[in-house]
Amino acid sequence: MRFQIKDDKLIPQKFLTEDSYRITQLSKIPQPPLTPDFPYSRELQQLLTGKQLLLDDIPHPINEIQSHYENGYVTYRKGIDYIGKKPVCMRCGNKDQRMFASFSCSRCGENCLYCRHCIMMGRISECTPLIGWNGPAPDTAIPQKIMAWNGILSEGQRVASDKVVEAIRQKKEWLVWAVCGAGKTEVLFAGIEAALADNKRICIATPRTDVVLELTPRLKAAFPEITVASLYGGSKDRHLYAPLTIATTHQLLRFYQAFDALILDEVDAFPYTVEESLQHAAIQVRKPSSAMIYLTATPNQKWQRECRTGKRSFITIPARFHRKPLPVPEFAWCGNWQKQLQKGRLPTNVLRWIKDRLESGKQALVFFPHIKLMEKALPLLRKLDSRIEAVHAEDPERKEKVQRMRAKEIPLLLTTTILERGVTFPNIDVAVVGAEDLIFTESALVQIAGRAGRSKDYPDGVVTFFHYGKTEEMLKARKQIVTMNREGVKRGLIDV
Numbered sequence: 001m002r003f004q005i006k007d008d009k010l011i012p013q014k015f016l017t018e019d020s021y022r023i024t025q026l027s028k029i030p031q032p033p034l035t036p037d038f039p040y041s042r043e044l045q046q047l048l049t050g051k052q053l054l055l056d057d058i059p060h061p062i063n064e065i066q067s068h069y070e071n072g073y074v075t076y077r078k079g080i081d082y083i084g085k086k087p088v089c090m091r092c093g094n095k096d097q098r099m100f101a102s103f104s105c106s107r108c109g110e111n112c113l114y115c116r117h118c119i120m121m122g123r124i125s126e127c128t129p130l131i132g133w134n135g136p137a138p139d140t141a142i143p144q145k146i147m148a149w150n151g152i153l154s155e156g157q158r159v160a161s162d163k164v165v166e167a168i169r170q171k172k173e174w175l176v177w178a179v180c181g182a183g184k185t186e187v188l189f190a191g192i193e194a195a196l197a198d199n200k201r202i203c204i205a206t207p208r209t210d211v212v213l214e215l216t217p218r219l220k221a222a223f224p225e226i227t228v229a230s231l232y233g234g235s236k237d238r239h240l241y242a243p244l245t246i247a248t249t250h251q252l253l254r255f256y257q258a259f260d261a262l263i264l265d266e267v268d269a270f271p272y273t274v275e276e277s278l279q280h281a282a283i284q285v286r287k288p289s290s291a292m293i294y295l296t297a298t299p300n301q302k303w304q305r306e307c308r309t310g311k312r313s314f315i316t317i318p319a320r321f322h323r324k325p326l327p328v329p330e331f332a333w334c335g336n337w338q339k340q341l342q343k344g345r346l347p348t349n350v351l352r353w354i355k356d357r358l359e360s361g362k363q364a365l366v367f368f369p370h371i372k373l374m375e376k377a378l379p380l381l382r383k384l385d386s387r388i389e390a391v392h393a394e395d396p397e398r399k400e401k402v403q404r405m406r407a408k409e410i411p412l413l414l415t416t417t418i419l420e421r422g423v424t425f426p427n428i429d430v431a432v433v434g435a436e437d438l439i440f441t442e443s444a445l446v447q448i449a450g451r452a453g454r455s456k457d458y459p460d461g462v463v464t465f466f467h468y469g470k471t472e473e474m475l476k477a478r479k480q481i482v483t484m485n486r487e488g489v490k491r492g493l494i495d496v
Contacts, residue, residue, distance in 0.1 A: 044074070079129060094117040178296075178317035180297045320459070324494065331474065354431075362429055392415070
């Protein structure tokens with residue numbers, strides 16, 4: 001697409017002319033004032049409020065979009081801009097020059113640069129405008145009784161819940177550092193209720209689709225009269241305007257200055273931690289004056305230092321709701337387990353650990369650092385019990401196996417780090433084979449240990465790290481768990 005500027009307005013042009021420009025070439029994009037009596041489209045209002053969409057994403061003709069722009073209700077922004085001579089994608093924040101490429105563009109008639117990094121969300125190029133809404137937000141009817149949840153928070157949860165409410169009302173940034181199984185979701189409810197009561201728009205974002213799918217019914221049950229949009233790849237709610245949104249962090253790329261409060265769950269989890277575009281998205285989806293709540297059981301070392309030195313506002317929930325301590329990992333040396341596995345054997349102490357669980361009927365998760373090593377161990381263990389299974393990220397039966405584990409059809413499940421978080425089995429022990437591997441970071445090991453002892457009916461669980469040499473990450477993981485238990489006892493949140 002090309003534009004001319006006439007009467008301080010952008011006018012779309014279909015063809016290349018001397019006085020037309022790609023939007024990236026414009027030094028300033030004029031924004032016409034609002035025409036109060038303009039009969040704007042409610043559908044466009046619902047679709048574009050708080051969004052940044054491509055023309056291809058909008059099921060309305062360009063002349064309708066343009067008339068809304070000329071009357072001040074629609075905005076055009078550059079899809080790609082330049083800092084000096086270096087391009088920047090304004091949707092995903094990509095600045096990596098290797099992630100840009102050029103093509104012969106039929107829309108602008110020139111060789112056009114586009115961003116390869118976010119191409120899966122539609123091509124954004126030098127002639128592509130990002131389209132948003134500048135008119136009033138849609139009306140949302142908030143019921144008198146907003147929340148239907150009547151549960152009781154533990155003392156640790158209540159203190160954290162009060163901090164979340166305060167941060168949302170005062171538009172602050174706050175970290176909730178809560179141990180695995182502390183009940184982080186319930187801690188959010190009062191803050192969400194306070195935001196909705198003030199007609200604020202709120203979003204809960206998480207790196208993984210399965211967490212969105214798990215949270216959606218819980219939030220709909222807690223706020224039954226509130227419209228909830230659940231956004232992930234292939235979601236039917238893609239164009240639904242809602243006061244409460246639950247989304248994967250990838251879906252945030254479609255939003256722009258949309259939310260009064262953003263709650264970012266599992267802030268330490270892949271892919272959020274390694275993709276700068278997702279961190280960019282988390283910034284640009286917030287309104288200029290807004291709240292930011294981070295949730296994690298395992299903040300990185302930098303954040304932990306900031307918490308200790310007073311540079312980051314935070315609250316800890318050092319204990320689970322059932323008031324029992326977190327299982328502290330045991331370290332067990334198992335020799336060169338990889339060499340033994342190549343010879344068709346498992347270390348004696350690993351086998352004994354597994355046999356003890358099978359004989360006692362106690363379910364267990366056994367973590368391996370790599371798929372190939374796990375698959376070598378599987379046939380050896382199936383000699384002990386044919387029902388033993390293995391699961392990894394690319395396993396097409398992943399969900400079915402997790403369900404069978406929950407149904408107690410599988411006595412022991414071998415897994416990669418794919419099950420380090422986001423799954424709960426009521427009564428299990430946990431082992432890590434090869435805990436010295438680089439993939440087992442402090443964060444991963446704390447999360448893995450957090451799979452055990454989550455249920456109030458079975459608050460005890462054994463966690464064993466089998467290793468060929470202790471690592472700093474193993475020691476830091478155990479230290480973090482021990483520290484949280486001590487804090488829980490000190491604050492009267494754990495029964496001794």
